Amino acid sequence: MLTETEFYYYRDVEQNLSEAGKDYLTGCYMGDGARLVGTHARRNIVSWVPSEKLNDKTFSTESMGPERALNTLMQFKKHVLWYGDQPEPVDVIRTIKNSRKRRGTYIGDGIALSTFGPSVYEAKTKSKIEELLEENPNDWLRNENGEVIYKPARDAFSKLGIKHKVFVYSSEQQVHIANLNQILWARQSHHVSIDPQMLNKVMRNKFAVTLEELRGLLKLDSITPLIKAIDTGLLFIDIENQLIGDTENCLVSTTKPLLEHAVEIRKKNLVYQKGFASSKDVELVPTLKSAEKALEKLNAIKEGKSSRSVRRWKVQIKEGEKKGLSPFQSLIPKYHRCGKSRKLNIKVEKFLMDYLLNDFIYRQGMSFYRGHCDYYFLAEGKHPEFEPVTRKTFTLRYYTIPPEIAAEARGGRRLSNSKAAPTDPEERHLKAMMAWERAAVDHYLVDLYLIVYTKKGKVIVERPWLTLMIDLYSGKVIAFSISFRKPSRKSVAKVIRACVRQHGKLPREIIFDRGAEFKSVYLAALLAHYRVILSLRPAADPKYGGEVEGFFGEFMKEWLSQRDGNLADKTEARSIDGKKTPKKSAILSPADFYRELKKYCLWRENSCRGIGSETSEYEFDRSQKMFPHIPISVEYDSDFLVATCVEPKKYTVDMQKGINIDNVWYSSPKMRLLLGKPSRNNVRPDPEVPNLIFVKVLDRWEPFYATEINSYSAKLEEHQIAEGMLISEAAYLKRKIRERDDIELAGLVREMDKFRENNNQTPIVDIDIRGNKNNQSVIFSKLKNANLRPINVKSWGN
Structure with missing residues (x-):
């Protein structure tokens, strides 16, 4: 953290900067970032990370890779005094096509004020850097030390007396960054480190053990004290190659040489190491059919047969010997080289691909048969001297088009993302390794009708919305809320409240989709207040959010399909008689549904699921005991209630009756303090409790209650939830x-x-x-x- 006084001392005294350089640093320090990240994000997760070196503000990152990793490194480096995101833009001169120059603006990914001077950083992946070095060598260079230089930005910042650096991120750094995050989170906990004397005693006859073994020897309840010992230098781990979160495999020692020796011994016996497997020519490792053919040829040569084929095989063996191949390898058939020659006339092939790419892929609903008929008619006029291709060839050529291109032409970005090829598994980000490390939230319009109101001979029903928070490590449902209103900020507030009410803590990071309620200032401010990382997954990409969507699918198939009034089979629901519609068979009230949903979650988390050897509940409980520093503790108190209420609206205060909201009157003895004040006051309605609101009285938020508050307090949880839904949310x-x-x-x-x-x-x-x-x-x-x-x-x- 760098206070304003310390910043001015750093700028004016410690650094020798020009006036332009001083003005630039001031703009970066005082500003809130030059731009909003993630506006044009397609396949990357955008995050806002609480940062101590940004004076406890949130640092915005455009991906979970380079920008997020660079921020973690800066938090860990002691010589970095302050690190901000999205610094002020500067004018640069870039090289475009034909080596022409063009002036434009440039915004870096971060700016660091360190004891070595200010530096602006550009963060890129290793693959992207290699691409830029090849495509634009005039602007992107690599010096003799292996450092990458972005020349336009370097030249622009050198005029201000500020350095410009390029941070190159690769997947090999993921383990290192994950371990640094563990250490940073452990620093925020109240756990104490281990006693050095006790450590030396248990490690006297052991040069290296795993973290789990050491925890058992020291009789510790969690791993947190050991992480603090690693941070202070009492213990050493291979921080770049072994994960602290994998306690049963992470080796630890009291000295670095002993650790290196233990790691070398361990590597010799590993079944697999990263990068160990690579592609091999099919001629070296043939298929069974090819091997049988090669053996037949060898046997024919050994038997002394004489024919043109045998003579040709002998020539192949001699040519193979020159390449270092055995006789068997030389005689392996090269079936994989078949079918490489072009059989269509260039004119026919060009028109066919032109039709497929510029016409057929845009025709929604057109079958291959109809498309081929249309093509055939056009082809007869385009090249009458050549026969149009058959429907089989037409179909095969269509499938040579990348699926995501054809899908985007027919169905837009969402369909294109669903058809896109999977990413390289070796380049993917690490999944959550511990409970509470990362959670996801999403909404679902439940395929079930609930009874809202009953009158003689008739019931009024409605479908509820379910908002779910699920732990991405174990798959356990951390919290959920139900509502009769469409997803909104209140839905998010309710599920966050449910999480704190049940567990007294919040996840370290929560991932949302890009709905309006998740991009609200309210949610950003709330999570920043409790130092929770807010992340937004890519829009219109079905490959993200599968954990939550998976629960919705399981819930519909395993539970809802057995309850009256369900819409689990939508095809059947649309085709049945009006007298048998799900609306007319609903029997569950909101309280019943809430109770049944809790029972289903309990059953699901203790059932056999997936490929793991532990249930979700057991895995979650074990992990949160081992890593108590991961979640963020939050008290469920009056401060939390006020903070989770949605932004205030103004209501008129009647000094005789109070405040009327949806035909419910709220009052408090504190109303007397509003005498002589404006009649309209800021009010924060409670998102869950229908008998409670918070009213701004002078400089405080005071609770105002409805008449039924005492009887409401005496009810069970499910009936309190249901009453809030029926009074506040079913009012319309x-x-x-x-x-x-x-x-x-x-x-x-x-x-x-x-x-x-x-x-x-x-x-x-x-x-x-x-x-x-x-x-x-x-x-x-x-x-x-x-x-x-x-x-x-x-x-x-x-």
């Missing part, structure tokens, strides 16, 4: 119901008026009130279906 449904009832009432009034006009007599209603003399509600409820009978009255009297 009840307004529709009341409007329908009022329309029916208007019809009754019209019926009474018409009856009187036709009879000129006073109508009376015959109802049976025997046994109900004291029950007025029964009397009025019978008015709807009562029969009217006219009477003749000459006069009214006693």
